[in-house]
Amino acid sequence: MVNSVxxxxxxxxxxxLLIVLLSCSATKTQKSHLExxxxxxxxxxxxxxxxxxxxxxxxxxTKKDRVLYxxxxxxxxxxxxxxQRSNEYLSQAEKGIEELYSKSVSRAVAxxxxxxxxxxxxxxxxEDIYLNIFKAINYLELREIATEKNARADLFDKAFVExxxxxxxxxGLEAKHKKMAKELKKSKEAKVEIKAAKNKFHNSVLARYxxxxxxxxxxxxxxxxxxxxxISEAWKTQSHIYAHRQPDFKPMLKKTDKVxxxxxxxxxxxxxxxxxxxxxHTEQDMLFFATSAEKKNYKRNLTSIDAIYxxxxxxxxxxxxxxxxxxxxxxxxxxxxxxxxxxxxxxxxLTENIQTVATETFKVKxxxxxxxxxxxxxxxxxxTKSQTDKLNTGSELADTLLRWGVNAAVDATENADLRIAxxxxxxxxxxxxLLSEGKHTLKINxxxxxxxxxxxxxxxxxxxxxxxxxxxxxxxxD
Amino acid sequence: MKxxxxxxxxxxxxxxxxxxTQSVARGSVDQTQDLSGYWNAKDIQQTAEQxxxxxxxxxxxxVYKEENDRKPRVIVGRVRNLSSxxxxxxxxxxxxxxELINSGKVSFVASKNQRGSVREERExxxxxxxxxxxxxxAAELGADFELGGEITTVIDSYGGKQxxxxxxxxxxxxxxxxxxxxQGQNEIIKFISKSRVKW
Numbered sequence: 001m002v003n004s005v006x007x008x009x010x011x012x013x014x015x016x017l018l019i020v021l022l023s024c025s026a027t028k029t030q031k032s033h034l035e036x037x038x039x040x041x042x043x044x045x046x047x048x049x050x051x052x053x054x055x056x057x058x059x060x061x062t063k064k065d066r067v068l069y070x071x072x073x074x075x076x077x078x079x080x081x082x083x084q085r086s087n088e089y090l091s092q093a094e095k096g097i098e099e100l101y102s103k104s105v106s107r108a109v110a111x112x113x114x115x116x117x118x119x120x121x122x123x124x125x126x127e128d129i130y131l132n133i134f135k136a137i138n139y140l141e142l143r144e145i146a147t148e149k150n151a152r153a154d155l156f157d158k159a160f161v162e163x164x165x166x167x168x169x170x171x172g173l174e175a176k177h178k179k180m181a182k183e184l185k186k187s188k189e190a191k192v193e194i195k196a197a198k199n200k201f202h203n204s205v206l207a208r209y210x211x212x213x214x215x216x217x218x219x220x221x222x223x224x225x226x227x228x229x230x231i232s233e234a235w236k237t238q239s240h241i242y243a244h245r246q247p248d249f250k251p252m253l254k255k256t257d258k259v260x261x262x263x264x265x266x267x268x269x270x271x272x273x274x275x276x277x278x279x280x281h282t283e284q285d286m287l288f289f290a291t292s293a294e295k296k297n298y299k300r301n302l303t304s305i306d307a308i309y310x311x312x313x314x315x316x317x318x319x320x321x322x323x324x325x326x327x328x329x330x331x332x333x334x335x336x337x338x339x340x341x342x343x344x345x346x347x348x349x350l351t352e353n354i355q356t357v358a359t360e361t362f363k364v365k366x367x368x369x370x371x372x373x374x375x376x377x378x379x380x381x382x383x384t385k386s387q388t389d390k391l392n393t394g395s396e397l398a399d400t401l402l403r404w405g406v407n408a409a410v411d412a413t414e415n416a417d418l419r420i421a422x423x424x425x426x427x428x429x430x431x432x433x434l435l436s437e438g439k440h441t442l443k444i445n446x447x448x449x450x451x452x453x454x455x456x457x458x459x460x461x462x463x464x465x466x467x468x469x470x471x472x473x474x475x476x477x478d
Numbered sequence: 479m480k481x482x483x484x485x486x487x488x489x490x491x492x493x494x495x496x497x498x499t500q501s502v503a504r505g506s507v508d509q510t511q512d513l514s515g516y517w518n519a520k521d522i523q524q525t526a527e528q529x530x531x532x533x534x535x536x537x538x539x540x541v542y543k544e545e546n547d548r549k550p551r552v553i554v555g556r557v558r559n560l561s562s563x564x565x566x567x568x569x570x571x572x573x574x575x576x577e578l579i580n581s582g583k584v585s586f587v588a589s590k591n592q593r594g595s596v597r598e599e600r601e602x603x604x605x606x607x608x609x610x611x612x613x614x615x616a617a618e619l620g621a622d623f624e625l626g627g628e629i630t631t632v633i634d635s636y637g638g639k640q641x642x643x644x645x646x647x648x649x650x651x652x653x654x655x656x657x658x659x660x661q662g663q664n665e666i667i668k669f670i671s672k673s674r675v676k677w
Contacts, residue, residue, distance in 0.1 A: 172636075
């Protein structure tokens with residue numbers, strides 16, 4: 001009698017597990033809903049893209065993806081020049097990322113059983129950094145339209161708060177992942193040495209550039225010069241990120257009778273995440289890895305783990321798992337032409353490669369994701385095997401079908417967490433122009449490598465004021 | 479049997495949804511607890527008390543009274559937020575102003591923001607109020623000093639631990655001479671430890 005109750009509970013638990021695993025969309029990253037928004041962005045219809053994302057919010061962004069939703073909406077509203085709304089969303093995203101630093105117990109347990117997709121999305125490091133850049137620009141743009149002196153001063157200070165937060169976050173980046181590695185190492189399932197890679201991004205040129213502009217408009221040339229110095233240091237100490245030619249920013253701190261117009265052009269889209277499927281084969285105390293594709297690239301990133309020592313594992317197991325990898329989306333834009341009052345001026349120069357920053361900062365935690373995934377895959381695989389081995393429904397066919405079903409379902413849950421904010425740009429180009437105070441026309445043309453005009457961003461007539469930061473943005477996210 | 483039941487636990491965790499709950503409790507500023515570690519009502523109160531104690535306890539006040547035979551008139555200037563946190567400086571300034579007015583040792587005149595509407599009202603009275611009650615034009619009291627300052631932070635963090643240092647620096651500047659007659663500061667340091675769930 002006791003045995004039959006045990007058997008009943010076992011079959012019931014497996015059936016429940018099957019139902020949950022197969023029906024749970026939370027275990028997979030959904031991205032298909034973004035196609036319409038992507039097309040609208042290509043046409044420069046950012047407000048339309050924001051409406052599209054908003055319309056699918058309930059269906060495609062669950063509570064666990066709220067940070068992603070806030071990031072996506074915050075960026076779209078920024079491009080749509082709705083700076084107040086953009087800041088509201090980006091602030092929520094920032095707060096969410098900070099809160100999720102302490103992850104909820106239930107989600108952590110669920111991720112052990114399923115995968116990282118069931119966890120709340122806590123943002124990529126580059127998203128957490130660049131959201132402050134866009135918040136800073138939002139405040140500067142709001143300052144331009146504010147009329148009251150005190151309000152303008154407050155908005156200026158708020159923009160500076162955002163710049164300081166970037167510095168604070170960059171300082172904490174390495175420690176954050178070291179701590180995560182330490183905790184992973186402490187788990188009893190971890191049978192190997194786990195280390196986070198070294199963070200190699202400490203200094204953002206774009207943040208320094210904005211800071212320099214702000215100090216300059218305040219008349220604080222000493223601090224502006226420090227930023228200029230830090231910009232030069234970025235090229236020397238982070239050549240893996242700042243591999244492009246360094247623009248000459250020195251003239252920006254020279255006194256002039258003219259009024260300065262600072263143009264920032266954003267092109268392309270920051271990287272996406274793609275899944276890479278890998279297989280584990282076990283020998284006594286050893287795990288062997290094989291990948292279905294792109295072996296070369298995979299080996300480049302995870303060179304030392306084609307086979308790893310895994311104390312206590314027996315020979316003869318086969319498990320499947322997936323890892324997220326960053327895939328650059330680049331940009332079709334290869335040339336930017338700027339026309340002021342109908343005349344061609346110097347083209348903007350590449351200042352920040354957000355795409356590279358995203359990839360480099362992701363590398364810091366890549367090995368952590370790898371080890372966390374194999375710990376989970378192995379633990380889950382062993383647990384499933386121990387349960388299915390004990391199956392005895394009285395029918396051999398039923399037992400075989402159940403085993404097959406559970407194994408397939410467990411494999412199906414090993415989906416890489418491919419969530420990533422969709423609307424950050426890939427590249428930032430800047431150019432300063434010296435003009436007379438007053439009204440001017442501004443047009444920016446974006447060309448492909450074959451010389452095809454991709455997008456003409458006509459700003460029409462703009463007013464350049466002596467006491468203003470005169471920052472203009474242009475977007476071609478194709 | 480035990481193992482089977484254990485294997486059911488994660489499934490149950492996934493299936494059970496938690497109903498949201500909300501509770502509200504009232505308290506005084508003295509009882510304010512540090513929840514996030516950021517600037518809060520207690521920091522404002524503590525800083526205002528320290529600044530007021532300092533500004534009223536220093537020599538500039540007696541010197542001014544001796545020389546002018548009256549209370550100094552102060553205007554609120556700008557307190558800049560130079561920190562890495564979006565903190566509103568208005569409650570702090572308002573708190574300091576309230577304490578200083580209530581001390582009876584200092585008087586305040588309307589700030590730039592407040593003056594506009596008062597002037598409008600006075601001008602309106604010239605046309606619409608009776609002669610006896612209409613307030614005189616050009617009879618405003620000029621301020622002697624401007625109270626301003628800045629808030630800065632220094633953050634040091636490692637893993638889940640963080641030390642947040644707040645420095646509030648205030649100054650009184652003689653409007654006529656630009657002399658800084660008083661400068662005081664208050665420092666607050668907070669140690670924050672964020673717990674993390676072991677994987």
